[in-house]
Amino acid sequence: MVTFTLNGKELEVKEGTTLLEVARDEGINIPTLCYHEEMSSYGACRLCLVEVIKRGWPSIQPACLYPAQNGIEVNTDTERVRKSRKILLELYLARSPDSQAIIDLAKEYGVRDTRFKLKESERSDCILCGLCVRACAEISKRHAISFAHRGSKRAIQTPFEELADVCVGCQACAFVCPTGVIKIEEAD
Amino acid sequence: MEQEITTRVTPISAPSEMTAMREQCKDALDRRKTTFRVCAGTACIAGGSLDVYEELKNQIKQRGIDVDVELLFEGGETEAGASKSGCHGFCQMGPLVRIEPQGTFYNKVKVDDVPNIISATLEDQGVVEELLFENQDGSRAATEKEVPFYAGQKRIVLGGCGTINPEDIRNYFAVDGYQALAKCLQDMTPEDVVEEMKKSGLRGRGGGGFPAGRKWESAAKATGRPKYIICNADEGDPGAFMDRSLIEGNPQSVIEGMIISAYGVGAKYGVVYVRAEYPLAVTRLFLALDQAREYGLLGENIMGSGFDFDIEVFQGAGAFVCGESSALRASIEGLPGEPTAKYDHATDKGLWEKPTVLNNVETFANVPIIINQGADWYASMGTENSKGTKVFSLVGNIVNTGLIEVEMGTTLRKIIFDIGGGIPDGKPFKAVQTGGPSGGCLPADKLDMPVDFDQLKEVGSMMGSGGMIVMDEGACVVNVAKYFIEFCNDESCGKCISCRDGSAALLNILERICEGEGREEDLETMEDLCHCIDDASMCGLGTSLPNPVLSTLHYFRDEYLAHIKDKNCPAKVCKPLFTYEVITDNCKKCGLCFRNCPSDAVIWKKKEVAEIIQDKCVKCGICKEVCKFDAVE
Ligand SMILES: Cc1cc2nc3c(=O)[nH]c(=O)nc-3n(C[C@H](O)[C@H](O)[C@H](O)COP(=O)(O)O)c2cc1C
Ligand code: SF4
Ligand code: SF4
Ligand code: SF4
Ligand code: SF4
Ligand code: FES
Ligand code: FES
Numbered sequence: 001m002v003t004f005t006l007n008g009k010e011l012e013v014k015e016g017t018t019l020l021e022v023a024r025d026e027g028i029n030i031p032t033l034c035y036h037e038e039m040s041s042y043g044a045c046r047l048c049l050v051e052v053i054k055r056g057w058p059s060i061q062p063a064c065l066y067p068a069q070n071g072i073e074v075n076t077d078t079e080r081v082r083k084s085r086k087i088l089l090e091l092y093l094a095r096s097p098d099s100q101a102i103i104d105l106a107k108e109y110g111v112r113d114t115r116f117k118l119k120e121s122e123r124s125d126c127i128l129c130g131l132c133v134r135a136c137a138e139i140s141k142r143h144a145i146s147f148a149h150r151g152s153k154r155a156i157q158t159p160f161e162e163l164a165d166v167c168v169g170c171q172a173c174a175f176v177c178p179t180g181v182i183k184i185e186e187a188d
Numbered sequence: 189m190e191q192e193i194t195t196r197v198t199p200i201s202a203p204s205e206m207t208a209m210r211e212q213c214k215d216a217l218d219r220r221k222t223t224f225r226v227c228a229g230t231a232c233i234a235g236g237s238l239d240v241y242e243e244l245k246n247q248i249k250q251r252g253i254d255v256d257v258e259l260l261f262e263g264g265e266t267e268a269g270a271s272k273s274g275c276h277g278f279c280q281m282g283p284l285v286r287i288e289p290q291g292t293f294y295n296k297v298k299v300d301d302v303p304n305i306i307s308a309t310l311e312d313q314g315v316v317e318e319l320l321f322e323n324q325d326g327s328r329a330a331t332e333k334e335v336p337f338y339a340g341q342k343r344i345v346l347g348g349c350g351t352i353n354p355e356d357i358r359n360y361f362a363v364d365g366y367q368a369l370a371k372c373l374q375d376m377t378p379e380d381v382v383e384e385m386k387k388s389g390l391r392g393r394g395g396g397g398f399p400a401g402r403k404w405e406s407a408a409k410a411t412g413r414p415k416y417i418i419c420n421a422d423e424g425d426p427g428a429f430m431d432r433s434l435i436e437g438n439p440q441s442v443i444e445g446m447i448i449s450a451y452g453v454g455a456k457y458g459v460v461y462v463r464a465e466y467p468l469a470v471t472r473l474f475l476a477l478d479q480a481r482e483y484g485l486l487g488e489n490i491m492g493s494g495f496d497f498d499i500e501v502f503q504g505a506g507a508f509v510c511g512e513s514s515a516l517r518a519s520i521e522g523l524p525g526e527p528t529a530k531y532d533h534a535t536d537k538g539l540w541e542k543p544t545v546l547n548n549v550e551t552f553a554n555v556p557i558i559i560n561q562g563a564d565w566y567a568s569m570g571t572e573n574s575k576g577t578k579v580f581s582l583v584g585n586i587v588n589t590g591l592i593e594v595e596m597g598t599t600l601r602k603i604i605f606d607i608g609g610g611i612p613d614g615k616p617f618k619a620v621q622t623g624g625p626s627g628g629c630l631p632a633d634k635l636d637m638p639v640d641f642d643q644l645k646e647v648g649s650m651m652g653s654g655g656m657i658v659m660d661e662g663a664c665v666v667n668v669a670k671y672f673i674e675f676c677n678d679e680s681c682g683k684c685i686s687c688r689d690g691s692a693a694l695l696n697i698l699e700r701i702c703e704g705e706g707r708e709e710d711l712e713t714m715e716d717l718c719h720c721i722d723d724a725s726m727c728g729l730g731t732s733l734p735n736p737v738l739s740t741l742h743y744f745r746d747e748y749l750a751h752i753k754d755k756n757c758p759a760k761v762c763k764p765l766f767t768y769e770v771i772t773d774n775c776k777k778c779g780l781c782f783r784n785c786p787s788d789a790v791i792w793k794k795k796e797v798a799e800i801i802q803d804k805c806v807k808c809g810i811c812k813e814v815c816k817f818d819a820v821e
Contacts, residue, residue, distance in 0.1 A: 152680075
């Protein structure tokens with residue numbers, strides 16, 4: 001067991017529990033886009049960031065990955081967290097300006113507009129959260145979806161562009177996709 | 189060559205035998221009265237140095253002189269020998285040839301120069317004057333020591349690069365090679381070794397600057413088995429070649445460092461993660477590992493001590509981000525070369541979840557030196573918290589480009605103006621980018637700053653792996669920042685939105701500013717975004733990529749404002765933001781600009797002042813360059 005404080009409250013949890021799991025148990029709201037409790041954490045959306053003070057040293061950490069540790073002090077809603085989270089949401093609006101899911105989430109955190117602009121080729125309703133990749137691999141055990149390329153060219157390679165015979169059409173990927181970009185079409 | 193060595197090898201069966209081995213190899217070297225040492229680093233080879241080497245051998249032979257290219261263990265003296273070396277660091281002057289023991293230092297040597305060199309050396313006891321380095325005042329430097337580029341350096345880690353044959357382990361033995369390992373195995377416990385490293389104050393040379401001794405100590409204490417030693421030779425920074433040169437020039441020093449580290453922490457296996465794009469380094473590394481194995485310095489029962497350790501080579505596909513520790517491990521494990529969040533220390537759970545020491549090439553190359561000369565000696569060099577020396581690759585608008593090594597705490601001014609020879613054509617210095625693509629850009633008023641890990645960090649830059657790009661007044665800092673952000677955007681693994689889309693958004697703003705579409709609020713927007721990228725990104729690539737933007741915004745804000753408010757690029761780089769005009773008072777009506785303009789944009793008639801038609805001008809700057817009267821601005 002480890003003991004630490006979360007938003008001022010002292011807690012004792014099992015070793016290895018992530019800050020996000022603890023926060024959810026405590027009813028504290030932390031936004032996430034790439035997390036699903038049935039799957040491993042990946043840490044791509046960066047929205048779950050919280051402030052962690054360890055040995056007097058503050059840093060920003062992703063709650064979905066960061067394990068609770070003895071003596072740390074965690075705050076989920078500091079000025080620094082709010083500021084970075086808002087900018088991330090601005091980046092999401094720049095990336096997926098037409099996604100209702102993104103527009104709604106941004107609005108929830110007071111972000112209605114974005115100062116950033118991405119090129120046409122850099123925009124997409126797919127936010128590269130990797131949930132579909134993990135759903136296919138971890139739940140359906142098919143490994144039909146993967147990431148390809150680096151940097152702004154990164155994209156999801158789905159079996160739907162070129163029907164992969166490993167895809168069993170279980171729709172797990174479409175089910176977990178936070179922006180609903182995955183549409184399953186029946187092949188003839 | 190490998191074969192010749194095989195026939196003569198007697199493996200070392202006790203550490204105490206290393207002394208005799210050194211003496212034997214020294215004698216073999218000394219039996220040769222003259223050595224023509226030809227640089228066989230990547231750059232000199234590209235310049236034709238291997239042809240010079242062959243020609244030297246042929247011509248010495250033709251003259252009936254007893255020539256040897258191998259170290260001779262038996263027999264009498266030989267008149268002359270030809271031998272290769274690794275990079276001397278002064279590649280722009282290559283191909284380089286040094287005559288030993290005199291030390292005569294020839295540069296830009298061509299095959300045609302070989303007869304002169306041989307006659308001068310072997311017959312006339314003289315030198316070929318015109319092949320000596322020419323100082324800026326026209327005088328000639330006879331030896332490397334007299335060349336300002338070398339005079340200001342402290343070449344300790346690079347000591348063997350350019351002086352020994354990297355393809356023959358016996359040449360390394362002759363210069364105290366593997367004495368440090370023998371000392372460790374004979375006189376030191378693993379704890380002593382770790383203690384010595386801690387005392388030396390050596391910090392990692394790959395970027396982070398973490399104390400090597402502390403890393404080793406954690407791995408030594410870890411209970412997992414087996415343990416691994418990894419040498420990071422990924423070196424993805426554009427323009428950086430310190431690790432490549434070290435492996436090409438003195439691979440055994442890196443290997444010896446790894447073996448000592450393995451002894452200190454109790455590791456059984458080692459991996460060198462090297463860029464596949466470094467073919468010569470890879471070849472020499474394999475050769476060096478084979479030779480070390482043949483001498484019983486790698487494998488089972490090293491030097492008969494009962495200690496086992498061996499090294500494999502892993503050739504990385506060369507993505508910049510694969511140099512990051514967690515991505516590097518993933519890549520060795522056959523997973524995508526992407527950083528992952530690890531909250532366990534690699535010294536507990538690293539490669540294959542086992543205790544792992546990951547250090548940089550240069551870090552390992554420091555190790556034998558520290559063991560041989562002692563931690564106290566080592567710690568006497570450098571600054572309070574940065575000990576020893578650092579290798580830098582000095583490039584950009586600078587007279588002497590190359591690979592240099594200086595004591596930690598040397599000022600930027602000394603590096604750039606004494607060693608580097610200053611800015612070509614006497615132009616003013618503008619900035620220096622340290623720390624590679626995600627380092628910071630420092631202005632002239634930081635020139636007197638002593639360079640070490642902490643100082644660089646304090647002024648918004650970093651040591652990185654030691655890249656130094658010097659810029660003169662012709663560089664536009666907005667454009668420079670744009671270039672580096674573009675690199676980071678390309679090289680981002682793409683996982684974190686902050687790093688991937690954050691860099692793309694930064695690039696978009698910088699491009700707009702360079703095109704004259706900048707807005708005043710862009711500066712604050714970029715600062716906000718930079719802080720978010722730093723806070724929110726998973727690995728060092730993301731957290732440090734804002735440095736070029738933040739440092740230029742801090743030190744060169746006026747230049748951004750000139751672009752945005754005055755629609756002017758003072759350095760005349762961003763084409764939409766400047767024009768070339770003829771200064772009528774200076775124009776001597778010579779017509780040179782008219783004749784050289786590639787775009788017919790100059791109107792000129794005999795005895796008339798020239799005029800530039802802006803609509804036709806493509807802003808190539810040729811008119812300004814050719815005008816002898818400073819009449820184009
Ligand atoms: C994006 C990125 C690229 C890196 N590339 C290298 C590299 O090419 N070589 C290297 O030694 N370290 C590199 N590092 C640093 C390594 O993660 C690690 O800190 C280092 O190899 C540890 O060795 P050291 O302590 O001897 O420096 C890189 C780090 C990041 C974030
Ligand atoms: S397709 Fe959907 S689930 Fe898959 S990475 Fe994109 S946004 Fe995430
Ligand atoms: S910071 Fe950049 S390079 Fe590092 S893991 Fe995130 S996206 Fe990849
Ligand atoms: S080159 Fe210079 S001096 Fe000659 S005509 Fe052109 S502007 Fe005038
Ligand atoms: S900048 Fe180039 S194109 Fe323009 S006037 Fe001068 S030489 Fe001609
Ligand atoms: S939920 Fe933690 S990074 Fe996405
Ligand atoms: S390769 Fe010869 S000096 Fe660098």
